[in-house]
Amino acid sequence: MRIDKFLANQNIGSRSQVKQYIKKGMISVNGTVCKSPEQKIDENTDLISYNGTIIGYQKHHYYMLNKPAGCVSATNDNLHTTVLDLLKGSVPVKSLFPVGRLDIDTEGLLLITDDGELSHNLLSPSRHVAKTYFARINGLVTKEHIKAFKDGLDIGDDKPTKPGTLVIKSANPDTSTSEILLTITEGRYHQVKRSFEVLGMKVTYLKRLSMGNLALDEALAPGEFRELTETELQALVRK
Numbered sequence: 001m002r003i004d005k006f007l008a009n010q011n012i013g014s015r016s017q018v019k020q021y022i023k024k025g026m027i028s029v030n031g032t033v034c035k036s037p038e039q040k041i042d043e044n045t046d047l048i049s050y051n052g053t054i055i056g057y058q059k060h061h062y063y064m065l066n067k068p069a070g071c072v073s074a075t076n077d078n079l080h081t082t083v084l085d086l087l088k089g090s091v092p093v094k095s096l097f098p099v100g101r102l103d104i105d106t107e108g109l110l111l112i113t114d115d116g117e118l119s120h121n122l123l124s125p126s127r128h129v130a131k132t133y134f135a136r137i138n139g140l141v142t143k144e145h146i147k148a149f150k151d152g153l154d155i156g157d158d159k160p161t162k163p164g165t166l167v168i169k170s171a172n173p174d175t176s177t178s179e180i181l182l183t184i185t186e187g188r189y190h191q192v193k194r195s196f197e198v199l200g201m202k203v204t205y206l207k208r209l210s211m212g213n214l215a216l217d218e219a220l221a222p223g224e225f226r227e228l229t230e231t232e233l234q235a236l237v238r239k
Contacts, residue, residue, distance in 0.1 A: 003029065004037035006048065010055050011091050026051050060115040061096065062233055063087065064214070067110040068222035073101035083110060086223055099123065099211075100187055108133070108208035109216035111236075112225070118236065122212060128162075128185040132210045133192055134169075139201030141168050141178040148199060149182065155194040162186050164195070181209075212236055 007018045007027065019037045021027050027034040028049045029041055041048060043057040065083055067073070072080045075097055084093045095114040100123055102110055113119060122129050145166060152160035167181040178201075182192060193203045209216050213235035220226065228236075 001041060001043050002037065003027065003034055003039045003041050003048065006041060006043050006057070007050065007055065008092055010058055011061070012050050012055065014092070021050065060113060060118075061091070062115065062118075062228040062236075063091070063096070063112045063225045064217060064220065064228055064232075065098075065110045065112055065225040066216060066220040066222050067102050067107055067208075069105045069107050071223075072104050073098045073110060080104065083112060087112065087225060102208060103190065103193075103206070106206045106208065107222055108206075109211055109214065110208070111211065111214065111228075122236070123187065125186065129212045130183050130185050130210075131187070131208060131212075132181060132183045134207045134209055135180050135182060135192060135196075135203050136205040137178040137180060137196060137201050138176070138204050139178065139196070139199075140171050140173060140176055141166070141180055141201070142171070143168075145199055149195070153195050153198055155188070155191070155198055157188060161188070161191065161195060177204075213238070 004015050004018045004022070007013065008015050012018060013021065022034050022037050025033050029039065030047050048055045065086065067083060070081065071086065072082050074082045075084050076082060083098050084096060087093050087096065096112050097114070097119070099111040099113060099119045102108065111122070121127060146168070149164040149166040152163055154160050162185050165183040169179040169181060171178040184191060192206060196203050214228070214232055217226065
């Protein structure tokens with residue numbers, strides 16, 4: 001692999017920035033100052049350093065994003081800000097993509113990566129990966145609705161939804177509003193909103209809190225992101 005590509009992939013900088021680092025003598029390979037951005041290296045065995053710090057090889061990258069409303073879960077869009085736009089300027093985004101989609105007005109946890117295998121495993125219907133949402137509802141949610149979600153709902157698809165776990169956090173008769181937690185194991189189009197619609201209610205706010213073993217870091221403000229910790233990544237892989 002070319003050293004400029006390696007360093008760009010490891011988020012040291014863009015290709016043009018890496019060339020400047022090399023020109024300034026800031027990059028070394030096995031203790032020898034690198035002279036050319038075209039120098040070939042073995043990323044698995046060579047010791048690459050930037051400003052005296054060894055750069056380990058990382059095949060894939062994993063970022064937790066607290067997706068804000070008004071942002072689309074796509075790699076590019078001519079009309080709206082994309083989730084990748086939020087990362088641009090901080091990390092190379094060329095090979096990154098969101099794992100699944102959140103509606104434009106839905107907030108919360110979104111995993112962004114370049115690991116296609118992990119993405120497939122998390123999204124595959126056969127894996128039944130659980131996703132938990134917090135929602136505000138225009139309507140009074142009752143114990144009967146808990147049973148309805150547990151039994152599965154006909155939302156107009158070929159099959160009813162798989163059983164979901166509904167928890168009522170609050171229900172206010174004066175305003176006819178509720179706050180709930182809902183855990184589902186599918187990812188149908190607008191599934192949460194459509195499920196409450198068939199029950200005669202409307203979702204007015206929706207936020208994803210977790211996906212599999214990965215929970216949203218509440219320290220992240222909407223639009224902020226960070227790399228997954230090794231513990232978080234290993235928990236996802238085990239899932």
